[in-house]
Amino acid sequence: MSKIEIRTVDVVQYIKPLREGGSLPAIVKADDGFLYVLKFRGAGQGKKALIAELIGGELARAIGLKVPEMVFMNLDDSFSKTEPDEEIQDLLKFSVGLNLGLHFLSSAITYDPLVSKIDGMTASKVVLLDSLISNIDRTAKNTNLLQWNNELWVIDNGASFYFHHNWETWKNHLTRTFPLIKDHVLLSKATLLTEAAIEIEHIIDDNKIAEIIALIPEDWLQDESETLSPEKMRAAYIEFINAKLSMIHLLVKESEDAR
Secondary structure (H helix, E strand, O other): OOOOOOOEEEEEEEEEEOOOOOOOOEEEEEOOOOEEEEEOOOOOOHHHHHHHHHHHHHHHHHOOOEOOOEEEEEEOOHHHHHOOOHHHHHHHHHOOEEEEEEEOOOOOEEOOOOOOOOOHHHHHHHHHHHHHOOOOOOEOOOOOEEEEOOEEEEOOOOOOOHHHHOHHHHHHHOOOOOHHHHHEOOHHHOOOHHHHHHHHHHHOOHHHHHHHHHOOOHHHHOOOOOOOOHHHHHHHHHHHHHHHHHOHHHHHHHHHHHO
16 A cells, blocks of 8 residues: 655645634645645644544545545745734734645535435445544534535544543543444445445554554644643554554444444
């Protein structure tokens, strides 16, 4: 399997905020000429949302789901100086440094559970992915899925791994299943959960998990208010994902019971 490589680009133009996101992401242009949806380190959930986005997105890609290309995005302090909106000005000021961008899928439409078509295997993989990463934010109210070129694309995994908002108690989450899967937008379409679980087990091994966790920029793990060192945080993410994979058949049963 090919090695994951994430490019680093510089933001050259702030185009417009995306008001539908609570964290106020924005469409920006980078020095490679492409447009990206920029997730800001200075937003509400801060760098932890970027970490969740990065891990969740690369796990999704590894198991064969469509995810827009992710890039690290350098933002300098010039943008906040020319921004008239005070809220956005503050966001830009607090986000100077390395942020995360997702390739902007022009003319993509939000997945609509009543209209959009999706096959059972894809739906099952998304449901199991969200069980594994404890993603509380893929509901009918907020699907965080796009239809683009007649394919389903997974976006916005920033609400996953919510254990990392309190490192004091993170180990309590290792043995828990994910009852909130009952609210998942794709649950009714997830008809091949067992088959999807077997495929995921074959793909996501120790090496793949370690490779994904190694992608997290050191800077995103550094926080004076935290009790764990960046190295221990990386080990914790690895242990958490392994713990969830070891109980994937429990997660399958939980999803099937909920369905």
